[in-house]
Amino acid sequence: MRLAEIFERVVGPEAPIRFRAYDGSAAGDPNSDITLVIRTPVALNYLAQSPGALGLTRAYVSGHLDLEGDMYTALRRMSDFVFSEGIRLSPLQLAGIAKDIGWVKFVNRVSPPPQEMRGSRLLGRGTRHSKKRDAEVIQHHYDVSNAFYELVLGPSMAYTCAVYPTAEATLEQAQFHKHDLVARKLGLSEGMHLLDVGCGWGGMVLHAAREYGVKALGVTLSKEQAEWARKRIAEEGMGDLAEVRHMDYRDVPDGSYDRVSSIGLTEHIGKKNVPAYFASLYHKLKPGGRLLNHCITRPRNDLPPFKSNGVINRYVFPDGELEGPGFLQTVMNDTGFEIRHQENLREHYALTLRDWCANLDRNWDAAVAEVGQATARVWRLYMAGCVLGFENDVVQLHQILGVKPDGTDSGMPLRPAFEPPVA
Structure with a gap:
């Protein structure tokens, strides 16, 4: 039985992609601009061991399965018959594959690619969400290579959802707009002290210092991020106002800050730790402060x-957890914050990820040279898949603004003016 026959039986003869295998067989739409290529029998081992998204990811990352064409387009077309339902092979189909490539080869178990962070590799890294383990898993993702992130993220080096003032805005314009939206929601003004937890490469810290004259401190668990940010702060001559430290936000002293921004950190906290997280940020604020x-x-x-x-979790964000906006807002409220505003920006994250995907594709050879083929493949697959996730409302992006009351005074204007008119 040829592999093309197996493909057609599993996904149907009307699959909107082309299929080609190492045995010379082909199937699917011959005019499709997307081709799924099975390069070696190892790809089938991965799919037999883990049918569906995990097996396909392992085969693609390791190079035993390839994809010709645009990754986002391929995932969108494949999502209905692979990722939603999973690949399911009947005993007859399994026997046909085994006969074609040899039973011993087919049933042979293959180790996952080294880029996969499984539970067994985390057991020696401390209790889940302990300071030690959080530091290690953050480094797993963020200490890949600053040069690689420059290729993907662009000059802003902002690895969080941008906010597009118009559909035609560039990624850099949208990242500036995001930082400025945060600044306006916080009501930043000269002389204030801002704490930015999970500060990444210091984008919000620099924006607050440069645009608003705020004395800003950013903290990150990534040593490479901190080193890069300190260098950029020095290059811009902002060292008197902006600072980035390699440290855990939980170790920052309490009661010292007028404002706190947390942009892309909550995903790493873990649900059971959310109350302690918001309590920690609450205590770091002065009365009348905003988060x-x-x-x-x-x-x-x-x-x-x-x-x-x-x-x-296995390939990108070990120990990552996502919660509903209602849960987060309730915990903030119960911690003592007065909730003043919240909004969902999920469409903006789809646009952000599209721009990151375009950057990676445009700089593919340089990215592979920097981090290797397998890691670059992880990023291509993960970011394209996330575009679909935000477009299809599988995931969202929320900004929630809270005030630590100073008595009964919230310090908020009668009507906020967060968004300036678009020219």
């Missing part, structure tokens, strides 16, 4: 527990 929490969320609070062994 802007910006993070990826789930559409609802009552969804099943977050899948901790999925592709994203």
Whole structure:
């Protein structure tokens, strides 16, 4: 039995992609601009061991399965018959594959690619969400290579959802607009002290210092991020106002800040730690201070527990957890924050990810030279898949603004003016 026959039986003869295999067989739409290529029998080992998204990811990352054409387009077309339902092979189909490539080869178990961070590799890294383990898993993702992130993220080096003032805005314009939206929601003004937790490469810290004259401190668990940010702060001559430290936000002294921004940190906290997280940020604020929490969320609070062994957790964000916006807002409220504003920016994250995907494709050879083929493939697959996730409302992005009351005075204007008119 040829592999093309197996493909057609599994996904149907009307699959909107082309299929080609190492045995010379082909199937699917011959005019499709997307071709799925099975390069070696190892790809089938991965699919037999883990049908569906995980097996496909392992085969693609390791290079035993390839994809010709645009990754986002391929995932969008494949999502209905692969990622939603999973590949399911009958005993007859399995026997046909085994006969074609040899039973011993087919049933042979293959180790996952080294880019996969499984639970067994985390057991020696401390208790889940302990300071030690959080530091290690953050480094797993963010200490890939500053040069690689420059290729993907562009000059802003902002690895969080941008906010597009118009559909035609560039990525850099949208990232500037995001930082300025956060600044306006916080009501930043000269002389204030801002704490930016999970500050990345210091984009918000620099924006607050440069545009508003704020004395800003950013903290990150990534040593490479901190080093890059300190160098950029020095290059811009902002060292008197902006600072980035390699440290855990939990170690920052309490009661010292007028404003706190948290842009893309909450996803790494873990649900059981969310109350302690917001309590920590509450205590770091002076009375009358504001917190802007910006993070990826789930559409609802009552969804099943977050899948901790999925592709994203194994390859991109170990120990990552997403919560519903209602849950986060409730915990903020119960901590003592007065909630003043919240909004969902999920469409903006789809646009952001599209721009990052375009950057990676444009700089593909340089990216591979910097981090290797397998890691670059992880990023191509993960970012394209996330575009679909935000477009299809599988995930969302919420900004929630809270005030630490000073008595009964919120310090908020009667009507906010967060968004300036678009020229």
